[in-house]
Every structure is written in C-alpha cells, then in structure tokens.
Amino acid sequence: MDHPSPHVLLFPLPIQSPINSMLHLAELFCLAGLQVTFLNTNHNQKLLLRHTNVESRFRQYPRFRFRTISDGLPEENPRSSVQFGELISSLQAVAEPFLREILLSSSSDGVTEPPVTCVIPDGLFYYAVDIGNEIGVPVIPFDTISPCCLWVYLCIPKLIQAEEIPFKAGMQGLLRRRDFPFYRLIDYATDPYCQIALKEVESIPRSNGLILNTFEDLDGPLLSLIRSHCQQTYAIGPLHLHLKTKLAEKRMPISASSNSLWEEDHSSIQWLDAQPIESVIYVSFGSMATLSKEEILEFWHGLVNSGIRFLWVMRSNLLRGEESNHQFVKELSEGCKERAYIVSWAPQEKVLAHSAIGGFLTHSGWNSTMESIVQGKPMICWAVYVDQRVTSRFVGEVWKIGVDMKDICDRYIIEKMVKDLMVTNRDEFKKSAEKLSNLAKESVGDGGSSYNALQCLVDDVKKLGR
Ligand code: UDP
Numbered sequence: 001m002d003h004p005s006p007h008v009l010l011f012p013l014p015i016q017s018p019i020n021s022m023l024h025l026a027e028l029f030c031l032a033g034l035q036v037t038f039l040n041t042n043h044n045q046k047l048l049l050r051h052t053n054v055e056s057r058f059r060q061y062p063r064f065r066f067r068t069i070s071d072g073l074p075e076e077n078p079r080s081s082v083q084f085g086e087l088i089s090s091l092q093a094v095a096e097p098f099l100r101e102i103l104l105s106s107s108s109d110g111v112t113e114p115p116v117t118c119v120i121p122d123g124l125f126y127y128a129v130d131i132g133n134e135i136g137v138p139v140i141p142f143d144t145i146s147p148c149c150l151w152v153y154l155c156i157p158k159l160i161q162a163e164e165i166p167f168k169a170g171m172q173g174l175l176r177r178r179d180f181p182f183y184r185l186i187d188y189a190t191d192p193y194c195q196i197a198l199k200e201v202e203s204i205p206r207s208n209g210l211i212l213n214t215f216e217d218l219d220g221p222l223l224s225l226i227r228s229h230c231q232q233t234y235a236i237g238p239l240h241l242h243l244k245t246k247l248a249e250k251r252m253p254i255s256a257s258s259n260s261l262w263e264e265d266h267s268s269i270q271w272l273d274a275q276p277i278e279s280v281i282y283v284s285f286g287s288m289a290t291l292s293k294e295e296i297l298e299f300w301h302g303l304v305n306s307g308i309r310f311l312w313v314m315r316s317n318l319l320r321g322e323e324s325n326h327q328f329v330k331e332l333s334e335g336c337k338e339r340a341y342i343v344s345w346a347p348q349e350k351v352l353a354h355s356a357i358g359g360f361l362t363h364s365g366w367n368s369t370m371e372s373i374v375q376g377k378p379m380i381c382w383a384v385y386v387d388q389r390v391t392s393r394f395v396g397e398v399w400k401i402g403v404d405m406k407d408i409c410d411r412y413i414i415e416k417m418v419k420d421l422m423v424t425n426r427d428e429f430k431k432s433a434e435k436l437s438n439l440a441k442e443s444v445g446d447g448g449s450s451y452n453a454l455q456c457l458v459d460d461v462k463k464l465g466r
Contacts, residue, residue, distance in 0.1 A: 005114035006462045007035040009102065010142075011121040011128065014041045014071050014091060015084075016287035017367040018122050018144040020259045021213055023054070024239040025120070025142065030061035031246050032458040035114060038064070039098075041071040041091065043079060047261040054259060065113065070094050080317045084288075085192045088124065096127055103135045118464050120211065123150070124196055126203035133206060138464040140234075140457075141204070142211040146366040147219045147226060147235075148394045149181055149387030150212070153197045154204075154229050178406055179393040181386045193386070204230050208464065211457065213237035213370060215443035215450045218399070218436065236454045238370040240349060242444040249446075261287070262345035268311055269350055271341045275309055278358030281422055282351055282377075284313040286365040289384040290320035293328070295409045299361075300332055302414025308422050309339045311357075313346050352377055359402075359421045359429075364388040364395065376437030378402045378429035380417050382409065401433040 008029055012022035022038065029036045040048065045068045048054055058064045072090030073082065103116055116137060121128035123143035132139035143150050152175070182194050204210060209232035216223060216235055227233050236242060247254045258264055272280060283303065285291065291299075296319065303310045319325035333342045348368070351357060352375040360372045364381040369391055372379050379402035381392030389406070396404030403417050421429060443450040 005035060005117070006464070007037070007114050007117050008461060009037045009039060009116045009119045011039040011095070011099075011119065011125060013122040013124060013144065014044050014087060016261050017365055018142075019044060019048070019261070020367055021144050021239050022120075022122075022142065023259045024243045025211070025236075026064065027058070027061075027243055028236075028239070028246060028454060029458070029461075030058070030064050031250065032454075033063075034458065034461060035063040036061070036065070037067055037113070037116065039067050039069065042068045043071055043073075044261060048259065051260050051263050052258045069098050085196070088196065092125075092127060095125070096131065099128055099131045100135070103131065103137045118208075118461050123200050123204075123210070126196070126199040129203040129207045138208040140209040140211060140232075140461075141200075141207050142213075143200075144213060144366065145387040146369065146391040146394075147212050147214050147222050148398075149390040151222050151225055152181060152390055153201050154226065156194075156198060157201065174397060175390065175393060179389050181389055201229075208232065209234060209457075209460065211236060213239050213366065215440055215448075217439040217443060217449070218373070232460070234453045234457045236450045236457060238374050238440050238444070238450075240367075240371065241374045241440060242450055242454065245441075245444045258347060260345065260347075262315070264345055264347040265343035266347060268341065268343045268346045269354065272311065272351065272354045272356040275356040277355050278422075278426075280309045280311055280356045281359045281361055281380075281418055282311050282346075282357050283361040284346065284348065284368065285318065285363040285382075285384070286368060287315070289318075289363050291318055292320050296328075296332075298409045298411045299414055302411040303361075303418060304336050304340070305411065305415045306418035306422070307339075308418050310361075311341045311343070311346070311351065313348075314342050314344060316344050358426070359418075361418070364392040366391060369395065373399075373401070373433070373436050374440050376430070376434040378421055378426075378433045380405055380414075380421055383407060399432070399436060401436060402429060 010022050010026050012018040026036050026038050045066060071087060072094045119128055119132050119137060119139045120142050123141040129139045129141065182191060210230040211234045214235050214237045223233060223235055244254050314325060314329050316324055319328060329342055333340060349371055352360065352371050357377060360377050361380045362368045362372065364383045366387055379395055381395050381402060382405045383389045383392040392404045392406060395402045403421060405413065405417055442448050445451060
C-alpha cells in the first residue's frame with residue numbers, strides 16, 4: 001500500500017553539476033506526483049534564480065518547494081577560492097542540525113507540508129545516512145560522481161588492507177596509478193577528501209539504496225560489482241535525457257531548461273550556426289577546475305596549430321590564482337578570430353547537440369561525459385582530479401569513444417590528438433560514440449533499463465513511510 005503522502009527531501013552538493021543532476025531528478029519526481037523539497041544553499045539559490053527560469057519552471061508543480069540554508073561561510077566570501085573540503089565541512093556544521101530538525105518535525109515547514117518520508121542527499125553527505133537511521137527516516141543517497149570512480153572508492157578499504165595503498169610500484173590491470181582519483185597522495189589516511197570518500201563508502205551499506213546517473217548498457221559490469229555493496233542500486237541516467245524524454249511523453253515544453261549558476265552566453269550558438277557540420281571542437285573544463293597561464297597557453301597553441309575551429313568556455317575564474325582573466329582572454333582571442341570563439345559560460349547541452357560540433361575537449365566531469373555520450377560526440381579527455389581521472393580512462397580504454405590525454409598538457413600532443421579525433425580517426429570514434437548515444441536513448445525510453453529503474457525508485461519511495 002502507498003504511504004499516504006510520500007515526501008522526498010533532495011540535498012545536493014553545493015556545486016554546479018550535482019545541482020544540475022538533482023534538479024533533473026526533482027522534476028522527474030514531480031512528474032511522478034511526489035511531494036519534493038529541494039534543499040539548496042542561500043548562495044547557490046541566489047545564483048540559480050538570477051541566471052535561470054527555474055522558479056517559473058517549477059511553479060507548474062504545486063507540490064515542489066525550494067528550501068535554503070547557509071553554507072556556513074560568511075556572506076561576503078566570494079566562494080571562488082574556497083577549497084572544496086572547507087566548503088563541505090562548513091556546510092556540514094549547518095546541515096546536520098537542520099536535517100535533524102526537519103526530520104523530527106511532524107511537518108516539513110511547520111504549517112502546510114507533510115513530514116519528509118525519504119531523504120536523497122549527495123553520496124558525499126554520509127552523515128545524512130546516520131541522521132536518517134537515528135530518526136527512522138529512509139535515506140537513498142544519489143552519488144553524482146562517475147560509477148567507475150565510486151567503484152574505486154569501494155575498493156579502497158580492501159586496497160589499504162592488502163597494503164596496496166600507499167601505492168607500490170607496478171600496479172597492474174585496467175587502472176594505472178595515474179588513473180586513480182588520489183594518485184598524488186602519499187598518505188591516504190590523512191587526506192581530508194579521501195577520508196570523506198571512505199566515510200561515504202562505509203555509509204553505503206547502512207542506506208536504503210543508491211541512485212546513480214548512468215545506464216546499464218554503459219556501466220553494466222560495474223553496476224553488478226556496486227550491487228555487491230548495495231543491492232538496491234538504481235541506475236536511472238542519463239538524467240537530463242531521461243527528463244527530456246518524460247516531458248516529451250507528457251507533451252510538456254522542454255525548451256530553455258537551464259540550471260546554470262552562471263549566465264549562459266547564447267552567442268555561442270549563433271557562432272556555431274555559421275560553422276560547417278562537425279567542424280568545431282568544443283573546449284570546456286567544467287565549473288570548478290582552474291588552469292595555470294602556462295596550461296591555458298599550451299591548450300591554445302595546440303588548438304590553433306591543429307587548424308581545427310574551436311569554441312572554448314573560459315570561465316572568469318578559470319585562470320588559477322587570478323581574480324579575473326578578462327585581459328588575458330581578450331588578447332588571446334584577438335589572435336585567432338576567424339577560427340576560435342570564446343565565451344565565459346555556454347549553454348552546454350545545446351552546444352553539444354549542435355550539428356557544427358564534431359568533438360569535445362573535456363576535463364571528464366561526469367555530467368559533461370554523460371552529456372557528450374547522449375549527443376554521440378567523441379572526447380579528448382584532460383582529467384584534473386577525483387572521478388575525472390578514472391572516467392577519462394574508461395572513455396579511452398573501455399567505451400572507446402575518445403582519447404585519454406590524462407594530465408599531459410603539451411601543445412604538440414594536443415594538436416595531434418585534436419587532429420586524430422576530428423580528422424584522422426573521426427569515422428571510427430564517431431561510430432562508437434553514436435552507438436552509445438543510441439543505447440542511452442533506448443535506456444530512458446518506454447521499457448528501457450533506466451526507465452524501469454526510475455519506476456522502481458518511485459514505487460519504493462512511495463512505499464517508504466514512517
Ligand atoms: N556547463 C554549462 N556551461 C558551461 C560549462 C559547463 O552549462 O559553459 C555545465 C555542464 O553542462 C555540466 C556542468 O556544468 O552539466 C559541469 O559538470 P561536470 O560534472 O562536467 O564538471 P564539474 O563542474 O563538476 O567539474
């Protein structure tokens with residue numbers, strides 16, 4: 001029997017990609033008729049409302065609410081230079097008492113809403129699992145990193161036990177030392193991010209399930225391994241495509257569904273409209289990675305020397321250690337106006353869907369990877385940290401939909417790889433990328449694996465009561 005009023009509390013990490021994925025999930029839950037509360041930080045909520053139509057978009061769902069909390073940092077802190085670990089722990093100090101209070105109260109806002117019956121926090125918020133268990137509210141974490149990296153996390157305790165970590169020379173197998181999320185670390189025991197990942201891994205068996213943004217045809221073998229740790233693992237991705245498909249099914253508008261914390265520059269689409277089919281490589285390093293001036297110049301020269309047109313997202317805070325890269329970017333773009341276009345933030349899903357785009361030079365963030373797979377665009381991967389390092393290996397070696405440049409930043413290699421992807425081996429890469437794209441589409445269509453998994457998740461959430 002259904003619980004009278006299933007009410008889900010979604011709590012994303014306070015950064016762009018998980019906010020994006022959790023909003024997609026929130027809307028899918030709304031379409032399934034669930035009561036949904038989306039917990040955002042004050043800072044990100046302001047940015048979201050400033051740069052998107054999210055408020056009016058969600059107004060059509062009367063059972064949806066945003067709630068906000070402080071991230072624990074002073075209001076005037078610009079956040080752009082805050083270490084990720086610092087942000088996570090300052091938020092934890094605010095979130096723990098908030099979660100206790102909201103889960104203990106008989107209504108979520110004290111007046112109109114029924115109590116929360118299920119919490120869906122980001123996987124890194126391991127403490128939400130303990131709070132839920134303590135109060136008796138089910139928790140199903142949503143791990144927004146790549147499943148291949150989650151698998152590495154799950155293996156870390158065993159690797160430590162076997163004294164494989166800290167690394168010995170000569171690790172064998174698919175993953176090399178440089179593919180590991182924390183390969184630079186000498187001491188796993190004291191690294192704060194590794195400690196959070198380990199706590200997350202420990203919390204998984206105590207949770208009521210696990211949500212992943214992937215699909216069976218992409219990650220089937222890994223999902224079987226992950227299920228040995230958490231039987232109830234729901235693979236419901238690619239989420240952005242899943243949402244679009246459901247909206248189309250219900251004949252609801254799907255245009256302009258940005259969740260961006262930055263203002264999107266739509267002139268990138270006009271520029272692409274004027275370029276030949278599959279002639280442009282899209283270059284973006286996501287929302288957080290920073291590059292040194294030397295690295296930006298290596299990429300720039302490699303791209304220019306390849307002779308291939310490119311569209312590059314240079315966020316205002318892309319240049320490491322600088323407040324703004326305005327002057328630097330201006331000087332660069334003056335030098336190659338006819339073949340290059342620079343924006344500070346792009347409507348990425350639309351860019352990747354554009355027929356002028358033939359490939360993607362990416363930092364292998366999980367959202368970017370899924371968005372590229374959906375559009376069947378081959379990738380050059382330049383991984384910066386954490387899951388990107390594992391994902392880029394899978395792109396090159398397992399899925400074979402691109403090349404893994406890993407952490408090498410050399411203009412000659414960049415030039416060679418751009419030519420390889422866009423010209424020399426274009427047909428081969430395109431064929432495998434398009435094959436995966438079709439499988440992604442099938443997975444979210446009626447009866448597909450992700451479609452069924454979402455149905456199962458919604459049914460389970462409805463059953464979870466207090
Ligand atoms: N993104 C965007 N415009 C840009 C750059 C990125 O909309 O100019 C979006 C992109 O579509 C993706 C997210 O930002 O959904 C970046 O997530 P990802 O996991 O790839 O990288 P992260 O930012 O977490 O490193």
